[in-house]
Amino acid sequence: MMKVVAPMAGISNSEFLNKVIPLGFDVATLGGYSLDTPTIEASRKIVERGRKEFDFPLNEIFSNIENEVASIKQVNKDVKVSANVRATTPQPIIEVGNIKELDIVEINCHCRQDEITSIGCGQEMLKRPDLEEFISQIVDNVDCEVSVKIRANIEGIDTLEVAKLIESSGVDYLHIDAMKKGVFDADYDLVKEICDAVDIKVIGNNSLNCIENIEKMIDTGVYGFSIARAVISNNLNFDISHF
């Protein structure tokens, strides 16, 4: 079972990830990072209203990610490093995907901050008529594996259909935040439906803050699971190493 530290903008840098990887994780996700002028401007606005974000200018972002990947690999040689990224076009994502030592580039189709969605990024990506083409351009032009992170149950989006489309684009992983409005638990039924319908590696996410929830997620047929909020304290109060 692949165990992933999920991305947290403004939190998940190499220093944080090096501390939490020894809790039993196989994949550490850096970011999310904004990679082009529109997304960097959106990040600035998010910082201005007091939310945590990584705020790097265009001339620093790619070398910063490269250094962060190296800082993790130096300490945790066997862990896979992923970078969760946002951009309005595939090109900057391709550039990150070709960073030396990076194992996975993760296309962020997940963020729901207005500043990001108003420029067609984050979860709004799932409404792009050219989503399959956008993703397959990245798949065809990078050396590393490709993941797409999505949010489930967005109004106006059929999550199962979008999962099938993402599979057709040739990615390696579908990372799904199985959030369901009004429920403080993952939508395990939907994750199972997706796992039954696609052959790519599904990473299940949302509210995995105890062993019981992880077991429910594993029962859906996922290839792996990811955790975000429960690792912020730098100390999971449950043991994931045996999964």
Ligand SMILES: Cc1cc2nc3c(=O)[nH]c(=O)nc-3n(C[C@H](O)[C@H](O)[C@H](O)COP(=O)(O)O)c2cc1C
């Ligand atoms: C502070 C914070 C920042 C986040 N930033 C990102 C991000 O940049 N990209 C992304 O795909 N998900 C981001 N997420 C979502 C998490 O990766 C995860 O999908 C979500 O928190 C649900 O998982 P959890 O219940 O284990 O926390 C963020 C979550 C938090 C709490």
